[in-house]
Amino acid sequence: MSLKSIFYQILLSVICVQLFAAFRPDQHKSIHSQATENGSKATIVFRLKAHEQFRLEYMNAFLEAKQLKFINPGEKDTVIIRNVTTDIPVALTMTFFEFGKDKSTKERKFSVLASPGDTLNLSLTSQGFLNTERLKKGIVLSNDSISYYTNYTTAPGGKAVSSKNELWKSFYTEFNRKFREETDRINGLLANFQIDSSAFEQLTINCKLHYYKRLFNWLYEGNGQYFEPALPVLSKLSEDIEHVLNSPHLFLAEDLLSVIDGYVRLKIINKGEDYVNGITIYKEASAANLGRFKASYLIICLTHSPVKKGAEFGEIIKDYKRKMVNTAYLIHLDSIMRNMLDGKQIISSDMLISLNGKKVSLNHLLKSKKQFYILDFWASWCSPCRAQLPVIDSLRSALRKNAVEVISINLDQKEASWKTASLAEKKKHLGINNYHLGAATKSAIVRQLNISSIPRYVILDNLKIISSNFYQPTEPGFIDELKNLIMGSR
Numbered sequence: 001m002s003l004k005s006i007f008y009q010i011l012l013s014v015i016c017v018q019l020f021a022a023f024r025p026d027q028h029k030s031i032h033s034q035a036t037e038n039g040s041k042a043t044i045v046f047r048l049k050a051h052e053q054f055r056l057e058y059m060n061a062f063l064e065a066k067q068l069k070f071i072n073p074g075e076k077d078t079v080i081i082r083n084v085t086t087d088i089p090v091a092l093t094m095t096f097f098e099f100g101k102d103k104s105t106k107e108r109k110f111s112v113l114a115s116p117g118d119t120l121n122l123s124l125t126s127q128g129f130l131n132t133e134r135l136k137k138g139i140v141l142s143n144d145s146i147s148y149y150t151n152y153t154t155a156p157g158g159k160a161v162s163s164k165n166e167l168w169k170s171f172y173t174e175f176n177r178k179f180r181e182e183t184d185r186i187n188g189l190l191a192n193f194q195i196d197s198s199a200f201e202q203l204t205i206n207c208k209l210h211y212y213k214r215l216f217n218w219l220y221e222g223n224g225q226y227f228e229p230a231l232p233v234l235s236k237l238s239e240d241i242e243h244v245l246n247s248p249h250l251f252l253a254e255d256l257l258s259v260i261d262g263y264v265r266l267k268i269i270n271k272g273e274d275y276v277n278g279i280t281i282y283k284e285a286s287a288a289n290l291g292r293f294k295a296s297y298l299i300i301c302l303t304h305s306p307v308k309k310g311a312e313f314g315e316i317i318k319d320y321k322r323k324m325v326n327t328a329y330l331i332h333l334d335s336i337m338r339n340m341l342d343g344k345q346i347i348s349s350d351m352l353i354s355l356n357g358k359k360v361s362l363n364h365l366l367k368s369k370k371q372f373y374i375l376d377f378w379a380s381w382c383s384p385c386r387a388q389l390p391v392i393d394s395l396r397s398a399l400r401k402n403a404v405e406v407i408s409i410n411l412d413q414k415e416a417s418w419k420t421a422s423l424a425e426k427k428k429h430l431g432i433n434n435y436h437l438g439a440a441t442k443s444a445i446v447r448q449l450n451i452s453s454i455p456r457y458v459i460l461d462n463l464k465i466i467s468s469n470f471y472q473p474t475e476p477g478f479i480d481e482l483k484n485l486i487m488g489s490r
Helices: 003-022 164-191 197-219 230-245 256-270 278-287 291-304 311-323 328-338 362-367 383-387 389-401 415-424 444-449 478-489
Strands: 040-048 053-059 065-071 078-086 090-099 105-114 119-124 140-142 351-354 359-361 372-378 404-410 434-437 456-461 464-467
Touching: 040 053, 040 065, 065 078, 078 090, 105 119, 140 197, 164 197, 197 230, 197 256, 230 256, 256 278, 256 291, 278 291, 278 311, 291 311, 291 328, 311 328, 351 362, 359 362, 362 404, 372 383, 383 389, 389 404, 389 478, 404 415, 415 434
Parallel strands: 040 119, 372 404, 404 434
Antiparallel strands: 040 078, 053 065, 053 090, 090 105, 105 140, 351 359, 351 434, 372 456, 456 464
């Protein structure tokens, strides 16, 4: 064989390998296996005074919120060591509250970056703020001197506004100013050689993630609707958001999940589809370019879907298992699904009280009729909860035709607050099946359902949970998906 022939054979082999690599399924590129299987460790050393305790919050590779607890119950100062397993940088956040003599409260927040192989030495001063003197240069992402990262939600100077549109205009003007100031500050650090290019990228990403998250907070109103003035603003940022999500400098931060989720739902809204539907969200995310955390986000789509029954949900479960075979993601998903509330029995000895003072156990109430139940968890101070009441009332006749009963369970700490709200809403569905749950934070049902936010809607077939976190009544899928659940349970 001539040298020329050998050369062409080698060239052909190289082309075939390149073509195979180019057409491999994209999902393999998104599997962040190192973070979930063989991650390195970042060591956190916290110096605590006697009886001092502290918590650091962070997000792991599965996009789950985690905490590191540091507690010194003794009489002497001590050192507590904790490890974070990860193969990419992780943002550790901490919040301090300063209480003034005038009873005012000032929130101060720090965010520092822990990279694999790092050892971070942290401590609290006597004033209760983070001592960063022992930190390596360039890993403080934000600190209490940066107003950009504070929770700005009102008009400048406490100006009164008459509508959400006015508040949006005020917010957008002021928040953009803060964003530009923070961007200029980061650029100045690089120009003055105070940080290197890597730290510059990390600070820029942190700044942008926070910016996107705050805008997405305006877009999604949590009731199946979106705030239209925010849509064109975020749509113009769509390309830049995707670029950040695919940056090699991206790290695990508390804002990251909100931005990924917001970006996917933004794409769905721009297609004119239902951005609340769990199956639609999974399909859009599966097709989107979400970078290394795509596999983790898809698990969240599966586990947070309001409906986890039926052929369509079965298909997206099969799709994920096919793509993630032999990965830690699949093991993680199986673990989550085994611990799901959906399909389990409600076990509660909680006592409820009605407006006429009669007490009844939740279990007895649910066993009294062979019907489907919607448990509506609400509180007097929760305006989104109360906004659902007229909708529930308008659906009452349709629900009864399908043998569905609504039971409202109030979680106010004070019974008087519940009674006042109930009287104010007496023309709506709070006139019947309206109960107060005393000592809600200690109740069995709140613990079993892990209720950390409201409104919350749980669908039961007698005592069996068929959806542990259902659509809100104002969301498009509420009626159709409720009918599907009922028909599928018969």
